[in-house]
Amino acid sequence: MIYIKEFYIRIFGYYDGFMPFYSVLFVLFATIVLFFLFHKTEAYKKFRSLKMYDIIWRWEWRNEKVVSLWCYCPTCGEQLVCDDEYSHSKVLLVNKTTFFICKTCGDIEKGRVVGGNRSYVLKIVKFEISKRVANGNFENEQ
Ligand SMILES: [Zn+2]
Incomplete structure (x- = not known):
C-alpha cells in the first residue's frame, strides 16, 4: 500500500484514497477507446x-x-x-x-x-x- 501511495505522490505530487479507483477507470476507458480506434482503422480493409x-x-x-x-x-x-x-x-x-x-x-x-x-x-x-x-x-x- 505504501508503494502505491509513493507511486501517486511521485507522479501527481499528492495522494488521496480515490486515486487507485480513478486509475482503474482510466485504464478501462483507454482500453475501450483503443479497441474502437483499432476497429475503425481496420474497417476500411473491407x-x-x-x-x-x-x-x-x-x-x-x-x-x-x-x-x-x-x-x-x-x-x-x-x-x-x-x-x-x-x-x-x-x-x-x-x-x-x-x-x-x-x-x-x-x-x-x-x-x-x-x-x-x-x-x-x-x-x-x-x-x-x-x-x-x-x-x-x-x-x-x-
Ligand atoms: Zn464483360
Missing part, C-alpha cells in the same frame, strides 16, 4: 471495390497499401483489357485517352478515361480510394 468511370475497380490491402488494383467488367465481371496506345499525345490533354475493353462481352468498350495512360488512371483510382477512406464514407460498390 473496402475492396468501387465503381468509377463506369467500370468496377477491385484491389487488395497489404498493410495500409492498395495492391493488385485492376478493373472489371460491370456486365460479366471479367477482367478488362486496357488500351492506352493513344495516350501519348503531346498536343492536347483530351487526346490522351485510355480505353477499357471487355473481351468476354465481345471487344466492347466499357469505359474510357481522358487525360493519360493506364498508370495515370491507376493513380487517380488509388487517390479516390484514399480520399474515401480518409472521409470515412466507403462502401463496396460491386
Whole structure:
C-alpha cells in the first residue's frame, strides 16, 4: 500500500484514497477507446471495390497499401483489357485517352478515361480510394 501511495505522490505530487479507483477507470476507458480506434482503422480493409468511370475497380490491402488494383467488367465481371496506345499525345490533354475493353462481352468498350495512360488512371483510382477512406464514407460498390 505504501508503494502505491509513493507511486501517486511521485507522479501527481499528492495522494488521496480515490486515486487507485480513478486509475482503474482510466485504464478501462483507454482500453475501450483503443479497441474502437483499432476497429475503425481496420474497417476500411473491407473496402475492396468501387465503381468509377463506369467500370468496377477491385484491389487488395497489404498493410495500409492498395495492391493488385485492376478493373472489371460491370456486365460479366471479367477482367478488362486496357488500351492506352493513344495516350501519348503531346498536343492536347483530351487526346490522351485510355480505353477499357471487355473481351468476354465481345471487344466492347466499357469505359474510357481522358487525360493519360493506364498508370495515370491507376493513380487517380488509388487517390479516390484514399480520399474515401480518409472521409470515412466507403462502401463496396460491386
Ligand atoms: Zn464483360
